[in-house]
């Protein structure tokens with residue numbers, strides 16, 4: 001019998017990248033598909049390494065992560081959100097992915113159910129299945145947050161966890177602390193995935209599961225907020241009751257997390273937010289220029305959502321764009337069981353790529369369904385898609 005993880009179809013986004021690489025068009029390839037910011041972090045990060053720094057990172061380190069980094073994370077939460085987090089509750093992981101795997105590994109047994117957002121990060125149902133669990137999709141409200149009122153109908157004796165992602169991928173929605181508290185009030189452990197927590201366009205910090213009491217887990221990391229996914233440094237905040245077990249499982253996953261990554265993570269400054277705001281404004285202005293319908297009320301993260309015409313399959317649209325227009329986007333079908341009919345684009349790429357990428361998407365939409373663009377033309381009737 002195949003492992004449950006293999007019963008999932010491959011991710012559309014990977015296929016789209018292959019199509020982009022093989023595309024026969026004469027255009028310069030542009031990828032707006034993957035979740036990596038082009039923020040020039042090296043300008044803000046001291047990359048000078050001395051022999052003494054290197055010597056410190058060649059042996060094994062602490063299972064739960066280096067104490068100095070965990071202390072800095074604890075102080076960071078104290079100074080930004082006023083939350084006191086003992087370092088014993090903070091474990092450094094291999095990216096936020098390692099934190100999700102650890103949290104779900106601690107909570108899920110074969111046959112357990114895990115409630116996940118109906119449209120959300122593609123890895124959730126896959127990791128749940130990897131542990132023999134069953135993902136259960138929960139509906140979202142008009143702002144793309146989980147609807148707490150609908151959760152009691154989905155909760156059963158087998159429910160092992162609820163995953164909340166705020167700020168959310170792909171929609172950039174932010175759940176209020178009241179919504180988070182309601183979700184946390186059902187006596188089921190909540191895994192708050194907050195990897196975009198520092199990336200609000202308003203420049204403040206999004207409400208966090210760390211501000212709530214209870215047996216909950218918080219996933220975070222440096223890949224998104226600090227634009228260094230290559231360091232593979234994330235962290236999991238566990239409730240005190242799980243701290244010991246978390247360390248016992250974690251040692252089996254990686255013995256200790258990458259020390260060089262932890263050393264650099266400690267040096268990072270919080271400098272990403274003004275970059276994000278200007279990229280988001282530029283993306284929306286570019287969509288307006290070409291009458292491309294984009295989700296306007298996202299508040300965080302680095303993804304733009306481009307709505308496709310009614311009934312258009314997102315994988316087909318993304319494949320044509322990659323093959324014929326040399327622009328890669330993430331198809332909405334990667335984020336939900338039923339195709340939500342959108343393309344996700346990363347708007348933190350260079351202004352040139354975003355502008356040209358959106359122009360090509362507009363050209364494609366103008367060809368397949370000009371009405372779709374016209375209905376978003378804000379009263380301007382003629383299209384000038386050269």
Ligand SMILES: Cc1ncc(COP(=O)(O)O)c(C=O)c1O
Pocket residue numbers: 035094095096097098121165168169193195221222223224229233234
């Ligand atoms: C919501 C969400 N959680 C977790 C991750 C994984 O992050 P990392 O690269 O730190 O493993 C991602 C990556 O795209 C994400 O979007």
